Amino acid sequence: GAVVSQHPSWVICKSGTSVKIECRSLDFQATTMFWYRQFPKQSLMLMATSNEGSKATYEQGVEKDKFLINHASLTLSTLTVTSAHPEDSSFYICSARDRGKVNSPLHFGNGTRLTVT
């Protein structure tokens, strides 16, 4: 149980284009989902907290107009990297907690490798 599906697993795009990454909780509902970014050999860095039905909360230094987050339902959050540039190339990971379980740990998707050329 507690599966988080992330799609696509990898994507290559040209500089200036936009890319959408989907994060779905398959067997549980999640009012809140979290988006992380990870560079090679580094830890996960929290980018934003996605809240169902309301605006996302972004961490300091993360541009909300560049990384658009939509949390349209209790099982789906999307991250859109707009006008992507090579420096946006990274590994993006989403996570969610099961709102039906007390003290549920974070469950993670398998990540999306974004390469901007």
Add this chain to the structure above:
Amino acid sequence: LAKTTQPISMDSYEGQEVNITCSHNNIATNDYITWYQQFPSQGPRFIIQGYKTKVTNEVASLFIPADRKSSTLSLPRVSLSDTAVYYCLVGDMNYYNTDKLIFGTGTRLQVFP
């Protein structure tokens, strides 16, 4: 700011028991301790979670002393496939708590044959 401190790396050999300790001196009353395993180009995978004393599941044990200022993940008889980065995450797991869950540096475990 991460609430945790772990060794950057550890080496072990197949068949040995590995203990990875995490320091979390400022742990709050409502905080739980959760450990994750991450392989390259994959999302972190949940290993074990605990609040106090000892927790054991089919893959690991988690030891938490009474003061809860540290915790130790114990992996019995590691194999080559346990080579990964292990993260200790401390935070309030109440679903309605909106505190950010910040990852520390993690411990890179290398298992040798």
